[in-house]
Amino acid sequence: MLQSTSEYEERSFDDIQRALDIEHTVKALEAQLCYDQHSPEEVARQILKAACKFYDADWCGLIQVDVDLKI
Secondary structure, three states: OOOOHHHHHHHHHHHHHHHHHHHHHHHHHHHHHHOOOOOHHHHHHHHHHHHHHHHOOOOOOOOOOOHHHOO
């Protein structure tokens, strides 16, 4: 099924805007982390905060699993 030109343009614009938002988020995170020394825990915390903000999420975290479970 073919998309109409307006649907294609709207989707393309949304994709471009998302790419720009990702770039802005990464640059802001780099600026925050690159010029000062931070512990690995603080770097991870700042990355999780940036992910929450980017996705407008209430929570973001990591799940640690045992490598022996091959998950």
